[in-house]
Structures are given as C-alpha cells and as structure tokens.
Amino acid sequence: MRFRKRLPYLLLAPSILILLALILYPLGFALRNSFWFWNLQTSPAPLYHSGLDNYRMVFQVTPFAEALKNTLLLAGLGTFAQFWFGMGIALLLYTHLRGMGLFRALLIMPTTLAPVVAGFLFRYLLEPKGGLLPWLLEGVGFPVPPQGFLGNAGTALFSIGVVDTWQWTPFFAIVLYAGLLSISEEVLEAALVDGASRWRLFWSISLPLLRPIAAFLVMIRFMQLFNSFDLVYVLTSGGPGTSSRTLSFNLYREGLVSYNIGLTAAMTWLVVIIVSVIINLYLFFIYRKREW
C-alpha cells in the first residue's frame, strides 16, 4: 500500500531530478560568480570577491535599461499584433469556404522554420541594395531608410517584431481557429435567432469562450518573444549601436563575446527576477482560478 502511494512520485522523480540538476547548476553558478570578478579571457577561474560591483556594472557598462525597454516593447507589441492578426485569419478560415483546408495547411509553414532561417529570409528580402522589399516599396513611393530597415536605429527593433509576427501569426491563427471550432454551433445559432449581429456574436460569445486558450497562447508567446535571441542575432545583432538589443542578446554579448562571466552572472539573476515577476503577475491576473 505504501508503495502504491509512493509510485507516482517515484515515476516523476527521474525527470524532476535531471531537470533540477540542469537548472540549479546554472543558477547556483551564476549566484556565486555574480559576487566575483571573473573575465574568462584573462583567467580560467574567478579572480577576487567584488561584492555588489557586478550588479552595479550591469547598469553602467551594458545598456541594460535600454535592453529591458526593447525587450518589453518587442514582446508586448509583437504578442498583441500576432494575436489580433491571427484572430482575423482564424475568422477567415472559419468561413469554411472551399479551399480553406489547403490554405490552413500552407499557412503554418512559417512557424515550422528555425527562427534563424526566418531571419535569413527577411535579411535577404530587406537588403538595402538588391532586396525585394525596399525595391517594391520605393517603387510605390514609400520612404526606405538609406541603410535599410535593419540598419536604421528607428526601424531595426520594429523590423525584428515584424519578422517574428510573420513567423508566429499563423500559429495563433490555426490554434484560435481550432478554438472557434470547439464552440458549440447551437449557442451561436441561438444568439443569431435572438437577433445578435455577427459582430456582437464575436465579442460577446466567441471571444469570452476563447479566453482560456487565448490566455495560454499569449503567455507562451510573450515569454518566447521576451527570450528572443536567434532573430536578433541574425537580423541586427542588436544594432545599429544598441538600438535593437534585447536582454537575451545583452547576456550573450557580455557572456560569450566579452567573456565577462561575473558581470553576466549578475545580469542573469536580474533577468531571472524580472521573468519570475512577469510570470507570477500573469498567473495572478489571468489564472486566478488556475485552469490547467
């Protein structure tokens, strides 16, 4: 009997232990080294205890505040755009006209790509000299910055957001479409009979019923965008200057380009704290009745 009670925990233990080892090691490593001066280029081991210097330096040496602002802007606007574009396309699919099945199968293609590949696609399309998009846009009289959209401080971050939106809008579209299908036709018919307009139907019935799915999707996507590294790396490398640097790219630069391990460790903990706050705020507001 005691074995029966323990069995589920015994089954969970291997996965939890391996994951704990894989998480606690980096977090512990970062916590310890955040109080030490250590540059991997000059020494293979931490040099001396430096108190809170690393935490101070994060703000003085790296554009941490700017990276945080860029990251929140990218994640917030990107998720918002992807959700509503995806919802629009889901409603188009929901008309069930002939051919929609084929469209849906093709539509998911951007989401299957590795983010670096999506980055290359648009890097090619956006090349200032010889790229298709600047050429088309100039053809219709749209102003294109001479350094291109990726080389201009005012448009670089926005362009990263557009590419991510290109890649992930289809994801929202097909999942929200699946959500729309799960809403019972009878409820919608009844409201139509009662004289509700389609517009009213969408806002008052479909959208509230999609809320649990939508909340889940938005949380997942917001955090994936918050963590963006691949796209930034391929499209702009955080530039020009630091205008499109995100927190993940800032960590990469300090840790694996400058090899400033102590400072990176301090930044790691700042990011871990920010991420925990965001996730918990989200769970608190959206999942007060935790549904999963």
Added chain:
Amino acid sequence: MRAPTTRQKIIIYALMALVMIFFVGPILWFILLAFRHPSDAYNLPPEIIFQPDLGNFITTFVEPGNNAIQLVNSLIVSTGATLLSLPFALAAAYALSRFAMRGKEFIMNWYISLLIAPPIVFVIPYFILMSWIGWAGSYQAMILTLQTLAIPFSVWLLKSFMDEVPIDLEEAAWVDGANRFAAFFRIIIPLALPGIIVTSMFTFVFSWNNVLFPLVLSKQSTTTLPVGTISFFASTGIYWGYLASTAVVAMLPPMIIFLLLGRYVVRGLTFGAVKG
C-alpha cells in the same frame, strides 16, 4: 450558419490571397534564391523565370560539401535528444495522468515554467561546465542540455495523450492479473503509441530548429545545420547562394514532419493544452 453572399466570398478570397502571399511568398522567394547563380542574387527587377542552377547545393553538400557533416550532426543531436527525453517523459506523464496526488498542478506549472524560461540564462554556465568536464563541443553536451526543453514539452504532450486512453482498459488488465508495469507496457504504450510518435516528432523538430545550444556548445566538427548556415555570414559579405542552399535543406525536415502531423499540429504547438 448563414451562407456568405458572392460579394462576401470575393472579399474573403481576396483577403486570403493577401495572407498567402505574405506568409508563403517569402519562403518561396528564398527557395528560388538557392537555385540562382550566386551572381544573380541581387538582380532587380527580379527574374521569376530563370535557368535553375544546382551549383550552390553541389558546393555545400557534395564538393567540397562542408555542410554535409552538419546535416548528419543535426540528425544525431535531434534524434539523441528525442530518444533521451522519452523514458523520463513517459514515466512522468503516466504518473500525472493516472494518479491523484498532492501538488499535481504545481508540478505541471513547474514543467511549463522551464519551457518559457530564457535559455540564454542556462547556456552560458553550461558552456563553462562542459569545458571543465571535458565535454566541450561534444554531441552529449548538446543532447543533455536540450533536455531542459525536451522533457517538459514531452511530459505535457504525452500526458494529454495518455489522458485519452480509457482507464477501464487498464483496470481490466489488472483484474486479469497483470501488475501495473505489465499493464503499462501492454495497454498504455500500444494505445498511446500514436501520441508517443507525435510527441517524438515534435521534440525532434524543436531540437532540430534550436540554434542557441549548438551555437554555444558545439565545435566546428559537431555543429548542426542551422548553425552552419550562419557561417556564410562573413565580414566580407553574405554568401547568399550557399546560405540559401543550406537553409533550404535545414527547413525541409520540419516542414515535412509538420505536413505529416496534420491534425496534431495544434495540439503539439500548444503542448497538448488545446486539442485541435
């Protein structure tokens, strides 16, 4: 539901055409690039119809074919990560699907918190750890660290499939004298097999498309194909022809797998949370 009028149909199809051009067009354009002669990459106005040229693929995969080994590496790392995650995930998913226990909700949330944590936070310490224990640049370094994503994902998705195997069948097996382990292998595994295959395919794709771990943890001889494409980004310019040919080969397996997955795509992309 009311059928749309002809005018509405025209508007819907026109919008859908724009959607398709926007979302599929860039991929087709890039595939064409792989078949262009390198000197034609920047020709404007662009040539839609041209003599396809296999030169890029020959250089990258045949002679000298520096990228062929990366294709093999990608297969090794993605398959390895998928196979390693399965036993861990199967056990955990079975426990979460079949037992009432305290803290189940917390454990589920804990798995998902790993999926949305910033991987860059983990990868820098791994980079130093792997060189200390002599695993720098090894396949096992990538396969092991990818488990931070592969196991939580597989647990969630497998649980959603196991939830659908009726418990009656298992109970019938117990009555017939099978113990829990025998029932697991005789009932759950065969009935959840489609789910196990679907989960493995998704884990494979996510591992295949992952760039951060191999970028930091591989060496030149073990690096994967998506990372290999980045090497055509030289300071002297971008070798678009070669880059496109490797990127096109790198995008094929995920695309084919997604087409095969069909109606499971929604479920996989939402970790089993939306049935689709």
